[in-house]
Amino acid sequence: MTAPFATLDEFRRTLEDAPGPDMETLAAANDRNGQLTKPPGALGRLEDLAIWYAGWRGQAQPQLTAPQVLIFAGNHGVCAQGVSAFPSEVTVQMVANFKAGGAAINQLSKAFGATMNVYALDLDMPTQDFTAAPAMSEAEVIQALITGWNAVDPASDLVVTGEMGIGNTTSAAAVAAAVLGGAAEDWVGRGTGVDDAGLQRKIDVVARGLALHDVADPLQALRCLGGRELAAMAGAIAAARHHSIPVILDGFICSAAAAVLEKAHAGALDHCVAGHLSAEGAHQRLLDGIEKAPLLSLGLRLGEGSGAALAIGVLKGAVACHSGMATFAEAGVADG
Ligand SMILES: O=C(O)c1ccc[n+]([C@@H]2O[C@H](COP(=O)([O-])O)[C@@H](O)[C@H]2O)c1
Numbered sequence: 070m071t072a073p074f075a076t077l078d079e080f081r082r083t084l085e086d087a088p089g090p091d092m093e094t095l096a097a098a099n100d101r102n103g104q105l106t107k108p109p110g111a112l113g114r115l116e117d118l119a120i121w122y123a124g125w126r127g128q129a130q131p132q133l134t135a136p137q138v139l140i141f142a143g144n145h146g147v148c149a150q151g152v153s154a155f156p157s158e159v160t161v162q163m164v165a166n167f168k169a170g171g172a173a174i175n176q177l178s179k180a181f182g183a184t185m186n187v188y189a190l191d192l193d194m195p196t197q198d199f200t201a202a203p204a205m206s207e208a209e210v211i212q213a214l215i216t217g218w219n220a221v222d223p224a225s226d227l228v229v230t231g232e233m234g235i236g237n238t239t240s241a242a243a244v245a246a247a248v249l250g251g252a253a254e255d256w257v258g259r260g261t262g263v264d265d266a267g268l269q270r271k272i273d274v275v276a277r278g279l280a281l282h283d284v285a286d287p288l289q290a291l292r293c294l295g296g297r298e299l300a301a302m303a304g305a306i307a308a309a310r311h312h313s314i315p316v317i318l319d320g321f322i323c324s325a326a327a328a329v330l331e332k333a334h335a336g337a338l339d340h341c342v343a344g345h346l347s348a349e350g351a352h353q354r355l356l357d358g359i360e361k362a363p364l365l366s367l368g369l370r371l372g373e374g375s376g377a378a379l380a381i382g383v384l385k386g387a388v389a390c391h392s393g394m395a396t397f398a399e400a401g402v403a404d405g
């Protein structure tokens with residue numbers, strides 16, 4: 070499918086024109102939830118999740134059988150500033166590992182019955198160092214948004230957006246500060262594990278990036294401070310919305326990309342849930358900024374869509390209970 074935008078302004082209009090949930094289905098799913106053989110509310114957040122999922126799918130008794138995990142990889146010019154515990158070559162090496170089936174996300178995708186696609190985004194052409202120039206031109210950010218958009222299979226019934234990119238917690242922190250406000254030190258964490266000096270360098274780098282660029286517009290923040298994998302995740306999240314496919318967001322970098330959409334158009338993430346709370350220090354602040362409560366909190370800080378892939382199991386459980394359970398009338402159970 071051809072992406073319906075060729076400029077950032079057209080992408081913004083795509084967000085504005087996106088479909089909402091089916092309100093009749095939401096009401097029907099809510100009604101069904103009230104009749105299932107359990108005390109009211111006893112399945113906790115699983116009940117809200119199932120109703121939310123039904124609404125987006127337009128089916129009061131939906132199935133969840135075709136989840137798609139998307140991994141986008143990008144390289145970052147800002148790595149020249151010494152902001153990661155690992156060298157940039159690891160990005161392309163991990164892409165090879167994904168393709169060979171050897172990464173954590175390969176095992177988790179398989180465990181939860183998801184297809185997995187990997188997109189390496191111009192890894193031999195890192196983004197510009199955002200302390201010196203905009204990370205991407207408009208053409209480059211649009212190209213990455215389109216790659217993400219086209220990666221979504223309209224036949225899938227759930228999308229997980231993940232990433233790989235040495236240096237991208239620095240870009241994500243800068244994007245988060247630009248779109249949600251606050252100072253560099255509020256958003257910078259240790260990523261893959263930088264030491265105290267590395268942490269200070271990251272804070273300084275993010276502060277300089279914020280001072281250099283005009284990032285009042287969230288889509289300009291994505292272009293000037295982000296990376297190709299962040300833009301591709303944003304494009305995939307927007308495409309999923311266009312196709313009424315729910316999304317599970319992953320960790321800190323994915324959430325920063327998602328925050329761009331929410332700030333570009335309020336409600337743009339209504340079809341998304343937060344899969345987990347990352348161990349990256351500022352992830353809680355970021356989730357607060359997009360008003361999402363994580364489904365899991367397991368101390369993960371891997372990326373690759375790993376936390377979101379684990380949450381596929383939670384969502385599958387919610388949908389299975391909602392669609393498969395008997396009602397009080399069907400089971401002949403006395404309804405309190
Ligand atoms: O998802 C997260 O919350 C997360 C937190 C810390 C690190 N990562 C991963 O680690 C890489 C970025 O870390 P860094 O230190 O190179 O900025 C990138 O490949 C991410 O997928 C991911």
Ligand SMILES: Cc1cc2nc[nH]c2cc1C
Pocket residue numbers: 155159163232233234261371372373
């Ligand atoms: C080995 C390694 C694997 C990763 N997966 C996602 N980010 C990563 C960063 C590193 C360093």
